[in-house]
Amino acid sequence: MRLSLIAFYLFTLQLPLGFTPSVGADDDVIDIGNRRELMVDHFLIDKLDNVQLVLNRPRDEGVALTFEQPWEGLFCGYCTVIKDKDSKGEDLFRLYYRGNPEPGADGDEDEVYCYAESKDGINWKKPEFDLFTVQGHKKNNVILADAAPITHNFCPMLDPRPGIPADQRYKAIGGTMTSGLVALVSADGIHWKKLRDEPVISKKMVPYKYMFDSQNLAFWSDKEQKYLCYFRVFEDGIRRICRSTSDDFVNWSAPVLMEYRHHGGEAPIEHLYTNQTHPYFRAPHLYVAIAARFMPGRQVLSAEQAKALNVSPNYFKDTSDAVFMTSRGGKFYDRTFLSGFVRPGIGAQNWVSRTNYPALNVVQTSPTEMSLYLNQDYAQPTSHLRRYSLRLDGFSSAQAAYAGGELITKPIKFQGSELSINFGTSAAGGIRVEIQDLSGKAIPGFSLADATEQIGNEVARTVTWKQGSDVSSLAGKPVRLRFVIKDADLYAFKFNE
Template sequence: MPMLNIGSTKQLFFDDYLIESLVNAKQGLNPAVKVDNNPVIRAERPWEGNFMRPNKVIFDPIDGIFKMWYSSATITVHLENGKPVPGGAAGLLLDTHGSVMCLATSKDGIHWERPSLGLVQFDGSTDNNILPTKEGLPPAPAFQDLREKDPAKRYKALMMIGDTQKRGMQYDLYYSPDGINWTPYEGNPVIDTGQELGRWAGRFQGWDPIRETYYVTMEASHHWRGPYGKRLIGKAESPDMIHWSEPEIILVPDKDDYPDTEFYSLPVFAYEGIYVGLLWIFRTTNVTHHPEVIFSRDGFHFQRNYREPYIPRGGSRADFDFSSVYAQDTIIHGDNIFTYYIGTNSRSPEIAFELGDKSTEGIGLAVSRLDGFVSLDSGKGWVVKDRSEEELRHIYGERQIFEEPESFGQMTTRPFGFSGSRLYLNTSMAPIAAGPSPGEVKVEILRANHKKLPGFSFNDADSITVGGTSQVVSWNGNSDVSALAGKPIKLRFYFKNAKLYSFQFK
């Protein structure tokens, strides 16, 4: 069997691909943390209503700023004689007024400004950030295509004509130099179901740098009208955004899901050579949504090992994201991972009616540390030993520091080869009050047959006691491992009061 060669690719711990064994350690989800100023854009202008959502968020490397296309409207339950009126797709009639698409910009992705675009009149003035929209044209880009050589096609979007309930659904392709002014592809439609029912609703589109193709992830089940009677996730690919493969179902609820679980949508992005998805879990009985982080190594077969919410819903009914959290765009920025989301406290019109003027939808942001989706977590470093009652009485309340290897959580990798001259860790330490000793990480290098390499043993390893996203590993003060590059080795991590997120040779 050929040796696994990881080169200088960063290795995360979301699955057992490289993990041979774990001792007193476990993989765990790290939910993203909502920023304090959520919702990050509030309805503060006359043209902004109680419902606001991010349609697209990017960091534009050309202009060096974050950009957000967001929509806003005032939506209320339609009342006659003070009572809601049955009807419409949602079960009760809704009144929608003042729908607009707007553009916001930001230097840090957290604090946003509304540039005066001068493009659309509102109450006799063009001093606003409203974007021009036109029936039949995309209101916002699906993605920014930085590979595109033609600047007139820098932004792309597929736009659906028809729906999944009727025959003859089509998709048209549009290009734009700026995400505002759109030109249709001359060969539209690029998707035409003819006399078949609509095949898919492609919410998330983009370029896949791993498989080097364009993709769409979609609800590929004719909404709930497919054979399963539930919403499911599918995927299609294209070399050019024009010629598309037949959609393939890639995710269905399983026996570990609640009976009312459906999959509403799947934003997915490439991250360090793997696919990370934020699967929208829809509980139809509870009428709630939350994102679940899932992983894949091929883009089609996803692992759902962590079923807790990646971004939890709000805790109070009046919170803007109490009912549903719909993850949208994820942006890697510095040492942080930003995930923007739609939050609402009134997924159903019945709840909107009950909440009255507190019914809302807003633009949220949750942040994770770099590589921080999943970590290997260890314990405090206690060693279970037989002690007399007098010894236990003596040590109670004192910090006991144990240095022997068995006091550490341990993870041993499978054999692999690498390229590079140094080993870097992404790790964090627990607060000192959380355990009897400070956080500590040591790394041992073994031969493929498990024998220790002279100079790289536990006793040779220097302790890492400070967290960071790129901590250099060393042995007796020496961090150079270039002599081992290309040879089969194993790593054994020893850690206590600490989390490990990733490692990388470079």
């Protein structure tokens, strides 16, 4: 009996995890609609020939905010950055961070949550409130106090779900194992109250010995039409991440332990102290995670070096950095890149314990730039938040050298009339795009010979062929994209109306 083409692929090829057979059945075609797709994983990639996915490390832009106030200090951390709008409809960046000048147990009474804001995400100021008297200071930038243990790791979000009551436009979770994760709400992001007294995710819901002792987060997923919560647990002595879902922010599903994939196989299990998972603002179906990778016992500094820096005792015997992961929902992170995303900087102060921890959320700070922020100089008098920048969509790229190469997608369907790419080339480089049928044959008018070579460096360039840019005749039909790349980077592509 003759095997069908599908059976041939399934039974005679050794296919990597997540591979979509290259056949014509509708079930094998990925419908991307008009979503922006980034070159961060292999989800859409069928073939790479002399092209590789490359991690692009952020550029250090210097200190964004110092933690010099008496109620802030050495142990500030667990930061969240939210890009919002003010009453005039203008950009307003909100920064939330724990203030804690002295070492102590998680959830100590003297932990508070502080607030700063910015018009551009670059220059920050600390407003003066009179909400709480802290260390004898009636005027300060504290927006939450006397709320232990919530103030250990309070983590807010801006809720974009339609129909949300005005007094719940902002939501947050916080708490340790003693309290469970408690939900809070706010109308303005400044004045907070508990959604209810009982935790929304309690210790009894989580089948692990230790949990919650880190920055835990939640957000609304347009893709899944649910609230998602990612929180820290210990599994076999390793710091891991669990995920839970909810329809109402109150009732949460049983948590699922996140797993890690690397090139179709399993990725190494490493201590991830924080996960910082959130929808990417230009492609919210894709969750990005700028996680803090913790290396316990990997000591760099000597006791003498630590003393010279005035590092708090016992906070120099480990190292940490930031790593980049992605998820398209469910229980898997793709760790396409195992190497560090933000490496510790030059100088002994960057190699202490629990420094280089990323803030939650990547935000756009110019028409072509996005920013992320890291806590640095932890447990030192110079503790601060530092800003790093990348081009829009530029976490990673499909890159070819001067000799050239090509990337061919799996079968896709799209909606739109033009193809736009985010790319950069050398003066000698370029990118050409061919649109193929499922068999890999060029569609007339969209062949490589018809393609206009794209040369330059732009976050949005419309791809053209001899006949122009209109691809609407192919919308809704299964096709493949063939990117022929020379000395260039492809960061993302998107079909536009």
